[in-house]
Amino acid sequence: MASLETGPGRGTAVVIGGGLAGTLAAWALRGAAERIVVVERDRYPDGPEFRAGLPQGRHPHLLLEAGHRVLEELMPGTQEELRAAGAVRVALSGDLRWLSAAGWMAEYPAALAFYSCTRPVLDSVVLERVRTEPSIEFLEGTEAVGLTGSAAAVTGVRVRERGHGADRSAVRELPAELVVGASGRTSAMADWLRELGCPPPAEERVDAGVVYATRVFRRPADAPTDWSALYLQCKAPDTPYLGVLLPIEGDRWIVSVGGMRGGEPAPGEAGFARQLELLRDTRMREALAGAEPLGAVRGFVPGPGVRRHYEQRAPEGLVVVGDAACTFNPVYGQGISVAALEAAELRRAALRHGGIGPATARAARRAVAAVSKNAWAMSAAEDVRFAATTGGPSGALLRAQHRFLDRVLAGAASDPRVTAVFHEVMSLVAPPTALFRPSVLSAVLRSG
Incomplete structure (x- = not known):
């Protein structure tokens, strides 16, 4: 620049x-x-x-690949400074296990990554x-x-x-x-x-009514070695529960569980534990079974978009x-x-x-x-997929977009080429139109 x-x-x-x-x-x-x-x-x-x-500062934050690139452009050397401060590099595939509405994302050798740390x-x-x-x-x-x-x-x-x-x-x-x-x-x-x-x-x-609760844990000695981060998405319309586990400085995990309107966690430790049980996969709950909690459960209601x-x-x-x-x-x-x-x-x-x-x-x-x-x-x-969401887009075009994205996610669950481009889009390094590249589109169409 x-x-x-x-x-x-x-x-x-x-x-x-x-x-x-x-x-x-x-x-x-x-x-x-x-x-x-x-x-x-x-x-x-x-x-x-x-x-x-900064009340949301105690909850997980992600600087996506596009954010890291531009931060390095504005302030050369920041990635090295983040590493020196204890931030953990998480590759979007391999290190991160991502459960979408269609299933686990297919793995591939990913160059895209983020540095995970507290805000x-x-x-x-x-x-x-x-x-x-x-x-x-x-x-x-x-x-x-x-x-x-x-x-x-x-x-x-x-x-x-x-x-x-x-x-x-x-x-x-x-x-x-x-x-x-x-x-x-x-x-x-x-x-x-x-x-x-x-x-x-x-x-x-648009307001999906999201609420989440966060707690920090010491990473246990017997933590899984085949992943370092988990993202368990909601599955509309009937499973509005979500969970994220990220490694942070000090050999710790920061873990949030939450839900869209109607699937909000109850307060405190009991609510946190109950929300873990409601997640679509048991991996997060199993990983935390032997982890030492550090501090209290903290809730957050971000409000509408x-x-x-x-x-x-x-x-x-x-x-x-x-x-x-x-x-x-x-x-x-x-x-x-x-x-x-x-x-x-x-x-x-x-x-x-x-x-x-x-x-x-x-x-x-x-x-x-x-x-x-x-x-x-x-x-x-994505927010308007949930029936209790207020505001947001609607109409025939949106329904067509939802059908296409469902096909993309189905493709990303089996074809690494689709996963890679989907990650580019979600990391803001490529526009959504990248999903219409011929190689991706053919794989997406086959997935249906």
């Missing part, structure tokens, strides 16, 4: 939210802005520790790199409370230190040529735009990324990879337009929408 670091730069960019999407966005703007300010409600812990402002390890590797950039500063313990400007253009962010409640005198303004919203699922951006007289963006919404179309309607000077722009059902593991891809597009827009002016923001908004399109279409289409 080309560099702006020797360019003149221009103005100030303010990034709202210092999670993974926000820190990557800040890094992407280095050299394009003279000053980059990251506004973060929390205070960061020392090192890779969990923090209260704090990934965040810490990225944050420490971002802290090396002198043009980026962090306002920790500070919350954004609104925007400045008008319905036509955003000119800055209103902020205050946490703990001052509704004290208006504590609010100050941060002028900016570019504002990047990266405050996650709970983003108040729509309300702030209304305050400026700007209608909020159009939304797509929402895609907000800021590319259609937004004031000048505003870009929204990460979960603030598009939230997915987390069982598909797409969110942080899409955030990384969006950061790369933000950088490309800044390079193309030579700074952080309105043309950069417009180009970035379009690119963010394009990056999330396929991932959203895949996750929303």
